[in-house]
Amino acid sequence: MSTPHLYASETRQRRTSAAATHDRMADVSPSAVEDQSSSRSPSIGDTNLDSDDAELARLGYKSEMLREFGNLSTFSFAFSIMGMCSSIATTFNTPLLSGGPASVVWCWLIGAILNISLGASIAEIVSAYPTNGGLYTASASLVPARWRAITGWIVGWLNLLGQCAGVASTEYGLARMIWAGCNVGYDGDFEVSTGMQFGLFVGLLIVHGFLNSLKTRDLAFLTSGFVFVNVGATLIIIIVLLATTGRANMHPASYVFGNVVNQSGWESDGLAFMLGFLSVQWTMTDYDAAAHISEEVKKASIAAPVAIFVAVIGTGMLGWVLNVVMVLCSGDLADLPGPSGSAFLQIMANRMGKTGALVIWPFVCLVAFFTVQTALQANARTFYAFSRDGGLPDRGLFGRVNRYTKTPIWSVWLVVGIAILMGCLDWASTIASQAIFSMCALALDLSYTIPVIGRRLFEHRPDVNFKPGPFYMGKWGLPVNIVMVLWTAFEVIILAFPAVKPITALTMNYSSVITVGVMVLSGLWYIAGAHKHYHGPQSNVDEHVAPVEVSPYEDQKVVSDDREGKDYQRTDL
Numbered sequence: 001m002s003t004p005h006l007y008a009s010e011t012r013q014r015r016t017s018a019a020a021t022h023d024r025m026a027d028v029s030p031s032a033v034e035d036q037s038s039s040r041s042p043s044i045g046d047t048n049l050d051s052d053d054a055e056l057a058r059l060g061y062k063s064e065m066l067r068e069f070g071n072l073s074t075f076s077f078a079f080s081i082m083g084m085c086s087s088i089a090t091t092f093n094t095p096l097l098s099g100g101p102a103s104v105v106w107c108w109l110i111g112a113i114l115n116i117s118l119g120a121s122i123a124e125i126v127s128a129y130p131t132n133g134g135l136y137t138a139s140a141s142l143v144p145a146r147w148r149a150i151t152g153w154i155v156g157w158l159n160l161l162g163q164c165a166g167v168a169s170t171e172y173g174l175a176r177m178i179w180a181g182c183n184v185g186y187d188g189d190f191e192v193s194t195g196m197q198f199g200l201f202v203g204l205l206i207v208h209g210f211l212n213s214l215k216t217r218d219l220a221f222l223t224s225g226f227v228f229v230n231v232g233a234t235l236i237i238i239i240v241l242l243a244t245t246g247r248a249n250m251h252p253a254s255y256v257f258g259n260v261v262n263q264s265g266w267e268s269d270g271l272a273f274m275l276g277f278l279s280v281q282w283t284m285t286d287y288d289a290a291a292h293i294s295e296e297v298k299k300a301s302i303a304a305p306v307a308i309f310v311a312v313i314g315t316g317m318l319g320w321v322l323n324v325v326m327v328l329c330s331g332d333l334a335d336l337p338g339p340s341g342s343a344f345l346q347i348m349a350n351r352m353g354k355t356g357a358l359v360i361w362p363f364v365c366l367v368a369f370f371t372v373q374t375a376l377q378a379n380a381r382t383f384y385a386f387s388r389d390g391g392l393p394d395r396g397l398f399g400r401v402n403r404y405t406k407t408p409i410w411s412v413w414l415v416v417g418i419a420i421l422m423g424c425l426d427w428a429s430t431i432a433s434q435a436i437f438s439m440c441a442l443a444l445d446l447s448y449t450i451p452v453i454g455r456r457l458f459e460h461r462p463d464v465n466f467k468p469g470p471f472y473m474g475k476w477g478l479p480v481n482i483v484m485v486l487w488t489a490f491e492v493i494i495l496a497f498p499a500v501k502p503i504t505a506l507t508m509n510y511s512s513v514i515t516v517g518v519m520v521l522s523g524l525w526y527i528a529g530a531h532k533h534y535h536g537p538q539s540n541v542d543e544h545v546a547p548v549e550v551s552p553y554e555d556q557k558v559v560s561d562d563r564e565g566k567d568y569q570r571t572d573l
Helices: 011-013 016-025 051-056 070-080 085-090 093-098 101-126 135-141 145-185 194-211 217-225 226-244 251-256 269-274 276-281 288-296 300-328 343-388 409-427 435-457 474-495 511-528
Strands: 548-550 555-559 566-571
Touching: 011 435, 051 300, 051 474, 070 217, 070 226, 070 288, 070 300, 070 343, 070 548, 085 093, 085 145, 085 276, 085 300, 085 343, 093 101, 093 343, 101 135, 101 251, 101 269, 101 276, 101 288, 101 300, 101 435, 101 474, 135 343, 135 435, 145 194, 145 409, 145 435, 145 511, 194 343, 194 409, 217 226, 217 288, 217 343, 226 300, 226 343, 226 548, 276 300, 276 435, 276 474, 276 511, 288 300, 288 343, 343 409, 343 435, 409 435, 435 474, 435 511
Parallel strands: none
Antiparallel strands: 548 555, 555 566
């Protein structure tokens, strides 16, 4: 293309004000292909276009979804994607049984503090690019023109892989939590076969697939209450554990904060200690999930990044308190994880009694259920955005919005299918299936670093024009970004280590193998033919439209109509 702007030259001449803003997606070729299933969805040409849809149009996309997520539901979505108490319960065995009590407490605290740099860096970019593609879309706009397609391709596949692993691992963890509750209920006299575990896992995924096929309004209403269950369950566990554990049965501070117990098989106590980072990194991941519903959020450039940032801080603080209390009341380490296989649940049962633990445990499972619900929703929107840009060999199938629900139902069921395939690792071995936990954090965190690095390396290039959104760190942005990149480089190495030794085919951590394998295959696919149809984020805005001007009258809008060459007023009823 001869110019870096989004539209053809004659369109730019008619709409100079709109074209000026399209520098964010410079050199992105126009693709005016519309989804036949959403012909009545709002776009930049609609007379009821609001500021959110106008901003989306400036980024090169027409609005095809309904904006039903307000501040509460958006924050609840961002907070629930981390699933605090359920995520800690799912991964609590790893730090406790690998590095001991000190690993549980310190790895969470260190990770939570450093993860603020991830949350802030991501929130800043999301504020500038509030689209369902999230950092995938942004990454292609933050590098020079000749690298946009390949950068978008790499970030897109890394992000999709990490999100699919997040859905699969959380659902897998939920299935294990349910069976662990059954084990406690039967006093340990309950055997769970691989078939039972996998069958429940698949059944739960299908339920989540149907729930995610609802209308946006229903999803927003459902999501609004997630945060209260999440925080409420966490506080109840903390309070009841402290109330039911006598002071004489609580461990001293020296045990909680200073006792490293290496049961991993690795010779190095330091490495065994650092394996505890899996819990905090798996819990506090998928930061950009709120970005992937941006096209369904009101005031997305503000609501989404603020929700991400606040959720990261809140999860880090309250999660650390929960971890400290769990270790404080844990009892003899030799008795854990117990017959249930879950050290978290066993501690609850030992202190609260079987009845008390089984009354609270369903709420922990419910938090995990909500986490999968939000993770699947975000994942489906990312597939929708990637397909919309021509990144999948599907002829746009997964980039379609259902005419009735205004949601990408095809993408929802694609995620369900991929998650089921990932869950098949459980048939290899229980330890092998743990790879999807590491892979989730590893792939997602890598996908986050690329747009941040690109923004800093190329910010002075004439064909890279980063325009900050309302959430902007200013002079603090560079040091925060540096911390984020260094921390990510460190923790992804730790996440790639096998959790136990000796390393065999059954104990190997396959997260790095699968991640590298997927990236190599996607790279070969791009070289072999995908580069012919994928050129980075593509505009789907109708060119026969103009930007909206807000009328001074309260319920009226003035719209410039290029086809008529004149303005007219429309009163919204």
